[in-house]
Amino acid sequence: MISTLFEIFKSNMVQIPLIQPIIDYLMQIPLINFIVALILWRPFFAVVIIPGLTVLLLYLLYIVWFERKLTARVQWRVGPLEVARPIRGAIQALADGLRYFFQEAIVHKEAHRPYFVQLPILAFIPILLPIAFIPAGNVVGIKSPYAVQLVVAFLALIPITIIAIGWASNNRFAFIGSVREALIYVSYEIPFIIAVSSMIYLYGSGDPYVAVEKQSIVPGAIMNPIAFLVFIIAMLMATSRLPFEIPEADQEIAFGPFVEYSGMLFGLVMVLAYEKLYVMALLFVILFLGGWSGFYCELLGDLNAPLWLFIKTIIVISILAIVRSMYARYRIDQAVRYSFSWLIALSIVALVIGIAVGWIV
């Protein structure tokens, strides 16, 4: 049994020439070789190492610090500095996380206790599942020709958990926040799906490999710039970032659905939006920025593709981080109006362009 598993793992390992001697050495030791083979097994490597959970954690540490630092820079400030001063406070996010971890998580009397505690954890399922379907070169969890559609479908599940969190909190502001989340959900989801489907029409398939292959000369962003724009705005709305930070709006409804959370649970719901942003940015890079294609380095071997994907994603998110310091928050009715008028119109134009370009190509 174990030997069959070992054979399966061994037959489908990530090839990295840089560390190949070390792997060869480790493969000779019993038991260790099983673990190494498991880690380097392509599906496992894609989901757990890169672009999966491990780099997701690294990304979280980075983006929280970077966003604060960049905002501070725009705002004539310095930003987080005192935690690890030599590296300009880079582990501030870690310190915050530790603080959340050791803080008491209070569940108030009138909350629905099981849901209140479980929902922040349940919300991770629709975030982590898409990662299994997003390929990076030949490092892939589950290979599927409908990967893009699946990712979009899983992403649509996240707001439902947030709405349920608001219900479980049993608080006025959480309730208002849930209603806002529901409103903004319907308003961004339609343009978002239309924009994605325009790209699917353009590439003629929902398979990321086809999409990346078709972008080998011209990236999707240039082929369909309108869809590119719609996707970015929908991404801002979906991850409740300014100027669409409406469901959380701390000055209006005091963090909306998350008003009652504290401690570790608050830490979990806080990173929810960032993780969603990560998954959407992965999709964005695949659809518009040529995915994992880039300069190929012989030494890295199979690691090339995931690295390129990750670097592109990080760059996209880092650029998006500046929006936080530029805009005020729209009102909910304005946001809904914009998305149902301008954004849907733009997305339909994008669909037409997608069909046209796809027909030509």
Added chain:
Amino acid sequence: MKVEKISRSPLEELKRHVGVIQEAFKQAVIPDRVTIEYPRERRKYPENLRGFIVLDKSRCISCFRCAQICPANAIQMSYFENFYPGIDYTKCIFCHFCVESCPTGALASSTLHDMAFKSLEDMKVKPNQMMRLPAAIREDVQSVEYDVTKKGWRLIRKMELEDIKVVRILPKLKPRRAFCLEPESCLGCRQCMEVCPHEAIVMERCEITLEGQIVGKGCVLKITEKCVGCGLCVRQCPMKILSLKEVE
């Protein structure tokens, strides 16, 4: 002057979006940063900054003026050879009415504005602690100066530190002494004697003692050369027959 109406055309709207994005990216690349990293950098303060109050004991005449004018009731006079003011920094609001009230310039302000105390008890600074600036352990290595010109505002950082200054401006006042204007109205209550911190008022002919022994009748007071003109007796006198006069 009327405020101009803001135009609603989409083109203007787009222009404004571009303006915002331009400004944000400009600041992200070349920020006009104004933050001072406080404990590691020190700002250059103007000389008239109202900070920690320093006492010169040799000048103090125990006139209690500082304690009586204090709006926050933060000054307590404590006995230490004579009465000297001690400031409770839990209450002090740094209005420096006491410094302005001091007729001899015994109190002076310094540019020390950031003080840390170990406990609330320590914040009640005693007169002998007010004699000099408190010993400080500082982390700052460089000083920051605001350079303001017509062109703009920027911070200049220098790797040098200035010492904290004590600014003592002496008031233009001649020495004064108490005088009795109307001895005929004296009640003989000897309140002035009781209150005088310098024992400058003496009883020349007292024939009543406080122990209830009747010796004789009446008392006569005399203000001696010891008087420094603190004016406490002037304020204490129930008949208001004393007053301060300048002497040569």
Added chain:
Amino acid sequence: MKEFHLDIPVEPPKELESLFLPIPREYVEDTYRKDEFLVLVGPQHPGSGHMRLIVRVKGDIIQEVIPDPGYVHRCVEKIAENRLYIQNIPLVERPSIMDSANFNLGYVRAIEAAMDIEVPERAKFIRTILAELCRIGTHLYDAAILAVFIGHTTGFMYPFGIRELICESLVRMTGARFTSSFIVPGGVRRDVDEKTLRWVYDATFAIEKRLKSFERIFIKNPTVIARLRDVGVLSKEEAIKFGVVGPFLRASGVEYDTRVVEPYEAYEELTWDIVTADEGDGYARFMVRVNEVSQSLSIIRQCITSMPDGSYISEQIGEVRGNFFDKFADIVLPAGEYTTLTEAARGTLLFTIVSDGESNVPYRMRIVSPGWLYLRGFMEALKGERLADLQAIYGSFGYFPPEADR
């Protein structure tokens, strides 16, 4: 649109009974019977300051707002009755920390009116500079609060950064960053030298330059305009009817400024405009204050360039240093009532001192602060707007609970 009523009996939540609401129980029950909803905003809410707003909403639309002020009521008027006249100066500055010079000025002018003190010209100019510096400081502070209320953190940081120059100007002139207690009956406490005035003059240009950055990123920001425009509209008639004061009255098109109507200090000798707007919405209220900042900068420049020579304090008082106690501690005002009107940053400020002519403390002191005066107009402006607009309107009024509560 047709409304559909669900005939489900709704019981008001139990919590509404234990929150010491200043509204009767019937009101709560009536609200819930009519398919409406009570939202309590404050006093610990991040977007309400130290005040509770009892908001009655129908869906997302505000039907009525009942203010519950008084959380930071510090009995300033009552405390003042137990202090010497001079000791009240730091006290009256406290209600509005940013606007300390205007409050100080109003109080001191009442004492001067009672004691019949003629203030020398130079002192008047110095006082005007201080008052205008504090006005700019307050407007910037309010702009910052408005920005953070509508979620624009950069708009919060920029005014506070610019305000640093105001504080630096104040510290160079008076020795304290704010609450300087610098204005005393008869003049000011110290003379301000030429070098410092020069610095302040340069600083006004530096402020103007920085304000351009602020304008691009916040004032002309499309999202800000979208949030503030056509929100919380007070028409001219309504603004007069509800007794709104200051820049908020001017934003509704009424050209009223105490500095022009009853000039005090050096305002008669300076040229400047009253800033008004027609719309009366949140953006107009904000823009009036933004434009007032540039007017104030111009006033400061004029004051510095035309600063007369002479004494900084009246001859009736004489040198302050060393004499402070003897001159001011035993002030006894002649019996009577002395009232001054001052244009503080947020509007008309009234100080009344009643003296019985015998004691060295005020018999009664009355402060009618602008915040309290426009609270009614603020509540009326909220009606019919969305719940999300509450913070935007709050910010556009620059309501400062400590000032209103005193």
Added chain:
Amino acid sequence: MQEWQFLVPDKKHKKKFFGNLKAEVIDAKLCCHCAACAAICPVDGIVSGDQPIDFPNWVKECVDCGACIKVCPRWEYKPLKGIGNYIEAISAKSKRFKGQDGAMVTEITATALEMGLIEKAIFVSRDEEWRTKIVTIRSPVQLYDRKVTGTKYSYADVLPALKDAVIESKAVAFVGTPCMISAVRKMQKSFKKFERVKLAIGLFCTENFYHHQLSEFLAKKGVDLRLATKTDIKKGKFIVRFVDGGRVSFPVKEFEEIIPSGCKVCQDFAAVESDVSVGSVGSESGFSTVIVRSEIAKKVIDQIREKGTAEIKEPDIQAVQKLCEYKVKIHPYPSKEKEKTQ
């Protein structure tokens, strides 16, 4: 430096001076509640008000200066009797003011203020429940208040207010009962500052009451003082007039039980030591008898006469004389009770 000296009366007991005062005057039931001691006390320890004069904790706080004894009109008490010396006596009625009878106290004060003889005058006003309240009169306008004019029949702390007024201003007038006038004269003898009291207006006085006792007594009789507009004693009767025009009267003899002990030894009816004494006795109703005793008062009366601000008539001095004798009769000193106990 000028030398000065003042004399303090001998102590009769081996105590601090207030102890002596307490033993000899207050405990001997001689105290007339003029509050002179409360006014002069340098440590502000003596309390007056609507209660007997006291100095709580005097053993510790008294500084043994003897000022209270020097000013006490009842220390080594020699009762003053009769109508005293006077320059002239008139019966008059003010045309400007409305007061108890002829409103001549008000008129004299107003004229003195107008002439510039005095800067301030200490008057007694009242609140709704007829509690006394001290007012400082600076201009004649203040005198139009009906609460200021009119008799109150309750003790008031005139002298503490007078001391403050004397320290502040140069010329002061005050209105008081005969015992207060005597106290002020004693003050003037000892302390030069009190020479600033230029005009002491005495009132004809038989007795005075504690406010709480008076109101309780009247309440027992069914009279609500809050509705009263005027109180008066005429021809042996205490008369209370009400807002609605009604009036109630009782014989003064019924008040015997609440008359304070200090008043029971007082024989001075016409305020012999004052500058001018005023009262209703000896005139027809609506007129006041004015007995002028000093030059300064004469000046004021001449001014009134010249300006014609008051109607002037001849008084019935005999009636005043008669009442003076009557008061000596009803208030014997040393009192009979005391003689019996001794």
